[in-house]
Amino acid sequence: MRFLLASFIAVSCAPAFAQLDLSGEWASRYTWDYLERLPGPELGDYLGLPINNAARLKANSWEASTQTIPERQCIPHGSDYLFSRAGFPMRIWTEEDPTQKIIAIRIRSYAWSVERTIWMDGRPHPSKYARHTWQGFSTGQWNGDVLTVTTTHLKWNYIRRNGVPRSDEASVTEHFARHGDYLTLLTYIDDPVYLTEPLLRTSGYVLDPQQQLEPFPCEPVEEVVRPEGAVPHHLPGTNKDIDEFPAKYGLSAATAMGGAETMYPGYAIPPGPKQVGPPRETTAGLEILPVQKNIYMLAGDGGNITLQIGNDGVLLVDTGLAAMSDQALAAIRKFTDKPIHYILNTHVHPDHTGGNEAFGKAGNTITGGDVADDIKGLDKGAAIIAHRSVLDRMSAPDGKQPAAPFGALPTDVYHGKQKDLYFNDEPVVLLHQPAAHTDGDSLVFFRGSDVVSTGDVFVTTSYPVIDLDRGGSIQGVIDALNRIIEITVPAALQEGGTLVVPGHGRICDEADVVEYRDMVTIIRDRIADMLKRGKTLEQVKAARPTEDYDPRYGSSTGFVEAVYRSLSNHR
Amino acid sequence: MMRSIALALLTVACVCAQEEETAAPAAKPAPQKSAREEAPIDLTGYWTAVVTQDWRWRMVTAKKGDFPGIPLNPEGRKVANAWDPAKDEAGGDQCKAFGAAGIMRMPTRLHITWQDDTTLRIDTDAGTQSRFFHFRGSKIETGGPQWQGASAAQWEFVRTKIPPHMPGPIHGGSLKVVTTHMRPGYLRKNGVPYGANAVMTEYFDVTSEPNGWQSILLTTIIEDPEYLTQSILLNTNFRKLADGSGWSPTPCTAR
Numbered sequence: 001m002r003f004l005l006a007s008f009i010a011v012s013c014a015p016a017f018a019q020l021d022l023s024g025e026w027a028s029r030y031t032w033d034y035l036e037r038l039p040g041p042e043l044g045d046y047l048g049l050p051i052n053n054a055a056r057l058k059a060n061s062w063e064a065s066t067q068t069i070p071e072r073q074c075i076p077h078g079s080d081y082l083f084s085r086a087g088f089p090m091r092i093w094t095e096e097d098p099t100q101k102i103i104a105i106r107i108r109s110y111a112w113s114v115e116r117t118i119w120m121d122g123r124p125h126p127s128k129y130a131r132h133t134w135q136g137f138s139t140g141q142w143n144g145d146v147l148t149v150t151t152t153h154l155k156w157n158y159i160r161r162n163g164v165p166r167s168d169e170a171s172v173t174e175h176f177a178r179h180g181d182y183l184t185l186l187t188y189i190d191d192p193v194y195l196t197e198p199l200l201r202t203s204g205y206v207l208d209p210q211q212q213l214e215p216f217p218c219e220p221v222e223e224v225v226r227p228e229g230a231v232p233h234h235l236p237g238t239n240k241d242i243d244e245f246p247a248k249y250g251l252s253a254a255t256a257m258g259g260a261e262t263m264y265p266g267y268a269i270p271p272g273p274k275q276v277g278p279p280r281e282t283t284a285g286l287e288i289l290p291v292q293k294n295i296y297m298l299a300g301d302g303g304n305i306t307l308q309i310g311n312d313g314v315l316l317v318d319t320g321l322a323a324m325s326d327q328a329l330a331a332i333r334k335f336t337d338k339p340i341h342y343i344l345n346t347h348v349h350p351d352h353t354g355g356n357e358a359f360g361k362a363g364n365t366i367t368g369g370d371v372a373d374d375i376k377g378l379d380k381g382a383a384i385i386a387h388r389s390v391l392d393r394m395s396a397p398d399g400k401q402p403a404a405p406f407g408a409l410p411t412d413v414y415h416g417k418q419k420d421l422y423f424n425d426e427p428v429v430l431l432h433q434p435a436a437h438t439d440g441d442s443l444v445f446f447r448g449s450d451v452v453s454t455g456d457v458f459v460t461t462s463y464p465v466i467d468l469d470r471g472g473s474i475q476g477v478i479d480a481l482n483r484i485i486e487i488t489v490p491a492a493l494q495e496g497g498t499l500v501v502p503g504h505g506r507i508c509d510e511a512d513v514v515e516y517r518d519m520v521t522i523i524r525d526r527i528a529d530m531l532k533r534g535k536t537l538e539q540v541k542a543a544r545p546t547e548d549y550d551p552r553y554g555s556s557t558g559f560v561e562a563v564y565r566s567l568s569n570h571r
Numbered sequence: 572m573m574r575s576i577a578l579a580l581l582t583v584a585c586v587c588a589q590e591e592e593t594a595a596p597a598a599k600p601a602p603q604k605s606a607r608e609e610a611p612i613d614l615t616g617y618w619t620a621v622v623t624q625d626w627r628w629r630m631v632t633a634k635k636g637d638f639p640g641i642p643l644n645p646e647g648r649k650v651a652n653a654w655d656p657a658k659d660e661a662g663g664d665q666c667k668a669f670g671a672a673g674i675m676r677m678p679t680r681l682h683i684t685w686q687d688d689t690t691l692r693i694d695t696d697a698g699t700q701s702r703f704f705h706f707r708g709s710k711i712e713t714g715g716p717q718w719q720g721a722s723a724a725q726w727e728f729v730r731t732k733i734p735p736h737m738p739g740p741i742h743g744g745s746l747k748v749v750t751t752h753m754r755p756g757y758l759r760k761n762g763v764p765y766g767a768n769a770v771m772t773e774y775f776d777v778t779s780e781p782n783g784w785q786s787i788l789l790t791t792i793i794e795d796p797e798y799l800t801q802s803i804l805l806n807t808n809f810r811k812l813a814d815g816s817g818w819s820p821t822p823c824t825a826r
Contacts, residue, residue: 020729029804032625032676032759034640048626144611144743145729146776146788173781177745177788179727179774184790184806188780198782201623202806204790249627262630263622265678265697266819 020145022105022176023094025213026183026205028087033203037087041162044242046258047251055165055194056257058548060239061522062163063232065224071485071514074218075494076112078157079135080172084187084203085161086111089211105140105147112493113216118149125152129289129299131507132168133495147176155495156515159189159199164258167193167552168460168512181207193551197260218493229482231521235529236545286324286331289507293449294424296335297501301328302351306453306501307335308446310424314363315342316382317444317453317501319355328355329362341366342423344430345386345410346455346503347438348393348470356384356408365411385419386410387432389440393470431487433457433480437464437503439471441480445487452487453501454480458513460505463546463559464520466566474524474566481517485510519549527563537564605688606706611726611744612777614691617818618681618787618809630678632760632826641763647798654762656825666823669698670718670756672765672793675773675807680818681787691724691746698823704748716767720753727774746775758793758803766797785811 030037036045046059066072077086088111095104105118118140125137136154140147151172159166170191177184183205190198226232246256255262286300288307298305301320305328308315314336320328332340340363345353363382391410396403414430421428426448433441437456444453456465457480466472488498488510500508526545535543546556622629628637635654643651659667669677679697686692691704704724728744750771758765774790791805 031640031803031805032628048623145745146778175778175788177776179790182790182792182804184788186778186786186788186808190781198780199623200621200786200808202788202808204804204806206804264619265680
């Protein structure tokens with residue numbers, strides 16, 4: 001029996017035109033991927049993900065209750081997960097200038113009421129020192145009927161909602177294709193920290209004009225009472241939950257652990273490029289970035305320099321490397337002609353105090369009361385303030401190292417827990433953090449501008465450096481990180497609010513410090529556990545307790561050794 | 572045993588005005604370009620499925636009854652729960668999961684070529700199947716429903732008379748394919764069914780990635796009143812391969 005099939009004249013005669021307007025209310029469709037996207041993936045299911053061993057260790061260490069930490073409860077999905085995996089209902093509209101040129105495409109998700117902007121006006125992506133956010137910074141352009149979006153400046157997040165990480169070094173490319181009432185999204189995630197090759201995945205939406213996006217409020221509460229600073233996680237090799245998944249579905253444990261070779265039909269993909277750490281900062285190229293209100297950050301000069309600028313003049317937190325002083329000073333002079341009155345040192349190291357002398361000479365001390373400006377020595381430079389330990393260390397009391405030049409020494413030290421200033425119409429508070437990065441660390445909190453400058457107790461470019469010889473300790477670093485978290489108050493969705501200028505790296509907020517605190521605490525716990533089991537330093541190093549973070553933070557040799565010695569009190 | 576499809580491609584009288592520029596009123600219409608010539612995107616070459624999601628249902632055969640998220644009606648669930656691969660093998664129906672509505676979700680490579688100026692052909696190495704996309708009002712005569720059904724194709728071009736607020740002239744487009752007359756088969760290898768009256772609409776887009784990769788972004792809508800309570804929307808991607816060195820045809824399997 002033969003069939004005469006219908007002719008397809010209707011679909012072939014009229015020219016068909018693709019659609020370029022993505023505006024509308026879009027609802028997700030969950031079919032094959034329902035289990036992963038709604039109830040959530042099972043623990044230990046890393047199937048089909050091109051992840052490396054570092055990602056596996058981080059995922060295996062992940063404990064779901066970490067999401068009950070108040071600082072994590074209101075964290076939304078990153079844009080690469082929210083729209084490609086979570087797939088909540090969303091609204092898309094355009095923003096136009098008076099000539100109807102599209103400036104931006106806006107997307108609002110039901111989830112957390114997140115609003116995302118895709119800039120269509122050709123603006124560049126921000127500096128590498130600029131703050132990262134959950135949704136990142138996105139620019140778009142049309143390629144035929146496909147909108148291609150490039151996103152950078154993302155905070156840490158996950159590529160699967162069972163702890164498989166995506167780092168803050170990742171960049172994401174998205175392709176939106178609309179066909180009538182259907183919208184398809186292809187997401188390409190390039191993460192040099194945790195992926196051996198880019199991850200591609202797709203999701204789909206259906207136009208739903210009747211859709212309403214309900215409010216999605218989130219208010220952190222204390223869900224679980226736990227010791228201060230405790231971070232839920234599994235020690236390496238102790239997470240038995242991940243064994244259940246492969247057993248349940250008859251898969252090998254190795255298969256469940258994912259990898260690029262598992263994603264393709266029938267053949268093994270050659271190994272990806274050798275994993276390397278992210279590029280380190282160079283001292284070339286100074287940038288001054290606004291932080292918020294009175295506060296700016298000068299980056300690229302070894303350690304970051306924080307600037308507070310107002311009617312009273314300029315206050316600096318740290319002064320960078322001595323070798324870069326002239327360039328840094330020129331950059332500041334180009335930015336403001338206000339006089340430098342104060343220099344605050346967060347700690348003793350030369351990448352933060354190296355410019356003391358040059359900056360001090362360039363500034364001047366505010367005098368008043370009985371002090372006249374013709375008193376020699378007081379009118380010849382900015383005041384340099386630090387904890388007393390900084391002066392002690394710079395004065396070389398142990399005789400092991402030469403003293404710093406007299407002009408670089410702090411002119412004003414404090415001995416107790418804190419020192420208060422009032423400058424440029426806001427309180428400036430130095431908070432001593434004993435035995436942390438060194439024994440003379442200060443956090444500097446600008447109360448009015450709502451910014452904390454941390455010195456090297458918090459950096460985004462490496463593991464913490466614990467200077468045991470100068471009185472540092474792992475517990476002091478963790479205490480300092482928890483102190484920063486106490487001080488900072490995030491705005492909505494655990495983002496923004498109090499901003500943080502780290503000793504090295506980009507502008508941050510509380511969520512970045514939480515991620516870093518968790519990392520330091522987890523590694524401390526791992527090494528402490530090994531110490532308890534009688535492991536030697538060499539055995540601890542061989543066990544690679546930092547493997548899941550090494551692609552992000554680079555060499556951990558010094559850090560592991562310092563933690564080990566700090567915990568065992570072997571200096 | 573598969574029966575061959577006899578195709579009679581009729582030229583349709585109407586002029587398909589798919590050129591980007593509007594011709595002058597008095598000018599003679601230019602000779603119509605073939606579907607191959609006017610292709611706004613290049614789909615030809617070797618491509619591989621990239622199974623980064625739904626791995627457990629695509630790379631291996633899930634257990635009977637494991638079909639969360641598929642909007643099956645009671646009859647569909649009944650058929651799926653009665654899945655018996657031994658029976659399929661005995662009946663020569665090992666290719667039920669390799670039909671048009673299932674094959675593009677398989678872990679397969681694609682080899683896409685032009686069969687002729689109006690027929691785009693997709694070969695898959697999984698199951699060694701061939702799909703034929705017919706352009707230009709083809710009238711298809713066939714000996715009966717086949718695993719790959721009958722597929723009518725058309726290019727969708729980017730609008731050329733753009734509204735003033737669109738940012739500059741743009742080109743490109745996508746491929747739309749409507750497939751009917753499929754022999755009943757499986758959406759998933761573990762017996763999730765689609766019926767003889769299922770209609771599958773597909774859109775093929777091609778994208779370029781920062782590292783030089785090219786991808787096919789495939790949007791699939793399957794409507795099947797026999798077994799589904801609502802249409803299914805599937806999104807699948809393929810990555811372009813440098814050559815066919817990995818091409819490895821394998822026969823259909825039921826398990």
